[in-house]
Amino acid sequence: xxxxxxxxxxxxxxxxxxxxxxxxxxxxxxxxxxxxxxxxxxxxxxxxxxxxxxxxxxxxxxxxxxxxxxxxxxxxxxxxxxxxxxxxxxxxxxxxxxxxxxxxxxxxxxxxxxxxxxxxxxxxxxxxxxxxxxxxxxxxxxxxxxxxxxxxxxxxxxxxxxxxxxxxxxxxxxxxxxxxxxxxxxxxxxxxxxxxxxxxxxxxxxxxxxxxxxxxxxxxxxxxxxxxxxxxxxxxxxxxxxxxxxxxxxxxxxxxxxxxxxxxxxxxxxxxxxxxxxxxxxxxxxxxxxxxxxxxxxxxxxxxxxxxxxxxxxxxxxxxxxxxxxxxxxxxxxxxxxxxxxxxxxxxxxxxxxxxxxxxxxxxxxxxxxxxxxxxxxxxxxxxxxxxxxxxxxxxxxxxxxxxxxxxxxxxxxxxxxxxxxxxxxxxxxxxxxxxxxxxxxxxxxxxxxxxxxxxxxxxxxxxxxxxxxxxxxxxxxxxxxxxxxxxxxxxxxxxxxx
Amino acid sequence: xxxxxxxxxxxxxxxxxxxxxxxxxxxxxxxxxxxxxxxxxxxxxxxxxxxxxxxxxxxxxxxxxxxxxxxxxxxxxxxxxxxxxxxxxxxxxxxxxxxxxxxxxxxxxxxxxxxxxxxxxxxxxxxxxxxxxxxxxxxxxxxxxxxxxxxxx
Numbered sequence: 109x110x111x112x113x114x115x116x117x118x119x120x121x122x123x124x125x126x127x128x129x130x131x132x133x134x135x136x137x138x139x140x141x142x143x144x145x146x147x148x149x150x151x152x153x154x155x156x157x158x159x160x161x162x163x164x165x166x167x168x169x170x171x172x173x174x175x176x177x178x179x180x181x182x183x184x185x186x187x188x189x190x191x192x193x194x195x196x197x198x199x200x201x202x203x204x205x206x207x208x209x210x211x212x213x214x215x216x217x218x219x220x221x222x223x224x225x226x227x228x229x230x231x232x233x234x235x236x237x238x239x240x241x242x243x244x245x246x247x248x249x250x251x252x253x254x255x256x257x258x259x260x261x262x263x264x265x266x267x268x269x270x271x272x273x274x275x276x277x278x279x280x281x282x283x284x285x286x287x288x289x290x291x292x293x294x295x296x297x298x299x300x301x302x303x304x305x306x307x308x309x310x311x312x313x314x315x316x317x318x319x320x321x322x323x324x325x326x327x328x329x330x331x332x333x334x335x336x337x338x339x340x341x342x343x344x345x346x347x348x349x350x351x352x353x354x355x356x357x358x359x360x361x362x363x364x365x366x367x368x369x370x371x372x373x374x375x376x377x378x379x380x381x382x383x384x385x386x387x388x389x390x391x392x393x394x395x396x397x398x399x400x401x402x403x404x405x406x407x408x409x410x411x412x413x414x415x416x417x418x419x420x421x422x423x424x425x426x427x428x429x430x431x432x433x434x435x436x437x438x439x440x441x442x443x444x445x446x447x448x449x450x451x452x453x454x455x456x457x458x459x460x461x462x463x464x465x466x467x468x469x470x471x472x473x474x475x476x477x478x479x480x481x482x483x484x485x486x487x488x489x490x491x492x493x494x495x496x497x498x499x500x501x502x503x504x505x506x507x508x509x510x511x512x513x514x515x516x517x518x519x520x521x522x523x524x525x526x527x528x529x530x531x532x533x534x535x536x537x538x539x540x541x542x543x544x545x546x547x548x549x550x551x552x553x554x555x556x557x558x559x560x561x562x563x564x565x566x567x568x569x570x571x572x573x574x575x576x577x578x579x580x581x582x583x584x585x586x587x588x589x590x591x592x593x594x595x596x597x598x599x600x601x602x603x604x605x606x607x
Numbered sequence: 608x609x610x611x612x613x614x615x616x617x618x619x620x621x622x623x624x625x626x627x628x629x630x631x632x633x634x635x636x637x638x639x640x641x642x643x644x645x646x647x648x649x650x651x652x653x654x655x656x657x658x659x660x661x662x663x664x665x666x667x668x669x670x671x672x673x674x675x676x677x678x679x680x681x682x683x684x685x686x687x688x689x690x691x692x693x694x695x696x697x698x699x700x701x702x703x704x705x706x707x708x709x710x711x712x713x714x715x716x717x718x719x720x721x722x723x724x725x726x727x728x729x730x731x732x733x734x735x736x737x738x739x740x741x742x743x744x745x746x747x748x749x750x751x752x753x754x755x756x757x758x759x760x
Binding site: 522 | 609612613616617620624627628631632635636637638639640641642644645648649651652655656658659662679682683685686689690693694696697700701709712713716717719720721732733736737740743744748749750751752753
């Protein structure tokens with residue numbers, strides 16, 4: 109826990125506190141807008157962190173992430189529009205509470221539940237990371253290849269929409285990851301003779317394009333159709349009754365969410381649904397759910413926050429992102445010269461523990477910002493989108509330019525903005541594409557190194573115990589849809605991701 | 608319908624992937640070359656998109672009615688206009704510099720969003736947004752943005 113204390117000392121420097129505060133503030137500011145979830149918000153606001161030192165930048169991103177997540181929950185409760193899938197469950201009982209005049213209690217319990225889960229999540233990361241890193245240090249190319257394969261299999265089994273569409277997205281992501289010079293031979297691939305493409309496409313530009321600009325394009329279609337009703341918000345502090353009803357769901361949601369968050373493709377969304385299903389199942393009167401039960405807000409909100417914390421573990425310990433948010437964060441870390449993975453704790457302990465501590469500080473900021481300023485967020489919900497989209501575009505244009513100080517990247521942003529819009533219109537989920545894009549380079553390199561080491565023999569993978577065990581796990585996960593008892597569970601999980 | 612259109616789009620993507628990968632060495636199983644992954648991915652995208660298009664064709668035969676609301680041409684033209692403006696911005700920013708090109712872009716974007724585009728609001732908002740971005744990114748965050756060759760940058 110000494111590292112975690114060092115992380116807190118780093119984060120608690122006035123400069124870092126200030127940027128965490130700004131991150132939470134602008135994250136909430138954008139995240140509260142209907143239709144803009146944490147992924148799009150982070151993608152749009154990433155440019156704000158350019159020019160900062162790595163630790164401060166990551167702390168600010170953590171602030172943006174938590175701010176955006178909480179902003180999405182506020183919108184879900186007040187307007188019944190979830191910013192992202194992870195807030196869908198909050199809509200069910202949160203909006204009913206708002207209609208019954210209890211919007212304040214719903215927003216309050218969201219903030220407190222998220223704070224408690226975030227605190228437990230940060231401690232859990234501190235406890236789990238070190239042993240995981242000790243195992244991960246022994247990993248070679250075969251183990252990494254097997255792990256990435258397992259990640260893709262889990263992603264496919266839990267994939268939103270059809271498997272065919274998800275597979276297309278994965279392979280398209282792999283093709284995009286191949287753009288640039290081949291790492292082994294130096295041969296240019298898909299560069300069209302353009303020197304700007306020799307180093308490949310930046311993850312920051314591609315995610316800003318697909319999630320950020322694509323989202324702006326999509327919202328531009330219905331520029332004049334937003335009509336937000338006024339919902340009164342008062343009594344934000346939960347009563348003793350509210351606490352009594354919420355304590356159990358928050359505790360269970362925190363543990364469940366953290367475990368679910370470790371899964372690739374699961375993260376905060378699956379965590380919130382699992383928590384809601386559990387609370388409804390064990391409730392004395394399940395019929396209250398869907399009619400404004402505070403447990404239906406407290407559990408899932410705690411769970412999605414813990415899920416977000418859990419999803420940082422594969423990124424920080426193995427360098428493998430499990431969802432689009434962590435994929436963008438991986439890109440940002442690389443941009444700042446930090447490579448996540450088992451060696452990060454030794455090479456950049458300040459960043460590693462800074463990230464962990466910033467999750468906690470991000471949650472504290474939320475309590476300080478969101479509850480007192482809730483009236484401002486409510487007013488912001490009423491600002492028409494037609495006044496907001498131009499500044500959002502400006503942020504992304506500057507961000508794309510700043511990555512490599514290149515106008516070419518602004519063109520790349522526009523291209524991927526169009527791609528993101530097209531994918532949305534054609535009902536393709538972009539998350540597998542982004543994950544495959546991020547993992548494609550390491551996957552190919554590790555596979556080629558494995559085959560070089562083994563002189564082309566695939567049996568080599570089975571001779572390595574960790575790689576063999578991971579491959580067996582991948583095989584078992586792939587076989588899950590064929591097992592009768594697992595079918596129902598998977599159908600539920602996929603239905604969750606469908607939302 | 609989306610399956611069919613999606614299938615056709617990605618069939619083209621798969622075909623293009625394979626076409627562009629044709630000159631890359633495939634290597635051997637022992638030592639895969641730079642063309643191995645693009646070729647495998649290209650073949651997979653082609654086959655999967657064929658499957659998707661075929662599924663789309665089947666559902667098209669089964670359902671004759673339209674499966675979605677009528678297209679909003681006004682919305683589409685708004686998106687096309689914004690995309691075209693960004694393309695023009697990309698083309699002129701090195702020449703005009705960040706401040707002038709961004710102020711112009713922001714003004715037109717604000718004009719697209721308001722009911723009375725010809726009043727003073729959009730230019731004022733465009734200038735204010737550009738100035739705020741300049742102060743934030745250039746002055747406070749020390750980000751280098753193009754000065755513009757027209758002004759000797």
